[in-house]
Amino acid sequence: MDSSTASTPLRLTALAHGGGCGCKLAPSVLQQLLAEQPVVGPFARLLVGTETGDDAAVWQLDDGTCVIATTDFFMPMVDDPFDFGRIAATNALSDVYAMGGKPIMALAILGTPIDKMPTEMVREILKGGSAICAEAGIPIAGGHSIDSPEPIYGLAVIGTCPASSIRRNSGAQAGDALILTKALGVGIYSATFKKGALPLDAYAELIASTTLLNSVGAELAGHAHVHAVTDVTGFGILGHALEMARGSNKQISLRACDIALFTRCAELAEQGFVTGASHRNWASYGMSVLLPDALPIWQRHILTDPQTSGGLLVSCSADRAEELLQDIVAAGYAAARIIGAVEEGKPGLRVAA
Numbered sequence: 001m002d003s004s005t006a007s008t009p010l011r012l013t014a015l016a017h018g019g020g021c022g023c024k025l026a027p028s029v030l031q032q033l034l035a036e037q038p039v040v041g042p043f044a045r046l047l048v049g050t051e052t053g054d055d056a057a058v059w060q061l062d063d064g065t066c067v068i069a070t071t072d073f074f075m076p077m078v079d080d081p082f083d084f085g086r087i088a089a090t091n092a093l094s095d096v097y098a099m100g101g102k103p104i105m106a107l108a109i110l111g112t113p114i115d116k117m118p119t120e121m122v123r124e125i126l127k128g129g130s131a132i133c134a135e136a137g138i139p140i141a142g143g144h145s146i147d148s149p150e151p152i153y154g155l156a157v158i159g160t161c162p163a164s165s166i167r168r169n170s171g172a173q174a175g176d177a178l179i180l181t182k183a184l185g186v187g188i189y190s191a192t193f194k195k196g197a198l199p200l201d202a203y204a205e206l207i208a209s210t211t212l213l214n215s216v217g218a219e220l221a222g223h224a225h226v227h228a229v230t231d232v233t234g235f236g237i238l239g240h241a242l243e244m245a246r247g248s249n250k251q252i253s254l255r256a257c258d259i260a261l262f263t264r265c266a267e268l269a270e271q272g273f274v275t276g277a278s279h280r281n282w283a284s285y286g287m288s289v290l291l292p293d294a295l296p297i298w299q300r301h302i303l304t305d306p307q308t309s310g311g312l313l314v315s316c317s318a319d320r321a322e323e324l325l326q327d328i329v330a331a332g333y334a335a336a337r338i339i340g341a342v343e344e345g346k347p348g349l350r351v352a353a
């Protein structure tokens, strides 16, 4: 029996044209849409806005406390409504942790095809979101719900932190090492799932990773040698590393062989399981990435694979990286690895096999 028939008679994923962070617009399309908007401000207290494609907006209050605000929502990439709610909530909370903050409350964002989805199924999605917020120690204090053609769920999240704890995606320094806290393969597993071919053990691996809170981000921000943090989501490891390189005005090099993958990720990618978003990602930023000559196409698909609720990409002083990695692994992120380095040079990305 495969996992696609195990959870519910009505396939939640059948109601959506795409799912998870694979629903995100490609970075180049987003840039075009956001271009030429009227500029209002400047606002001296807006420490982080949209300039570097960072994870959340940050506003500094009078006493130095920062308010962090973010929203994330998407269509389902699994059929179990409770799992979908948990994944969407974990993903939405991640942007607050990636800025170095702690969430304080959330609002739920819900879209449901009210004539197609049973009430109990919608309730399960909401319960999944609540369960994750409870784990994060925060309330869902409200929300907004609409009748929509496809199911949508996510959160708007508010967090806080002292100004000194803010970690932008643009703070990487030459001489830093890069740590990635989760394994890659969410999009490849999701594409396999959608085709009904994902074995149950792989489904369990997918859920375990995508419902693991990135709460270690708040602790990392307490270390002065941690210079930049972002979460790896829809644009894949290459896209988010490139955002870090461009924002920081540095060259980033990654070692593909050091990146942890889900157990069956390579095998499934080689068999051709890939999301449309992976192709869109490469088309959008491939010109800024130097890959090894003989890299098989399926390996490139892993590097551009959209990671719904992926891990944190952490840029820290190289001489403290091993020690930090041990702390991260001890905090429950067994797949964390040191995957690359930051150097002076033209902003861009180089990948070694």
Ligand SMILES: Nc1ncnc2c1ncn2[C@@H]1O[C@H](COP(=O)(O)OP(=O)(O)OP(=O)(O)O)[C@@H](O)[C@H]1O
Residues within 6 Å of the ligand: 021, 030, 034, 049, 050, 051, 052, 053, 054, 055, 056, 057, 070, 071, 072, 091, 095, 231, 232, 233, 234
């Ligand atoms: N419609 C929009 N209007 C204004 N800013 C936007 C809009 N959509 C996205 N952005 C901004 O563009 C940047 C990149 O968006 P993106 O959704 O990739 O960030 P993100 O929330 O970190 O994503 P993820 O949760 O997948 O990590 C962010 O700074 C985000 O706030």
Ligand SMILES: [Mg+2]
Residues within 6 Å of the ligand: 054, 055, 095, 098, 230, 231, 232, 233
């Ligand atoms: Mg993010």
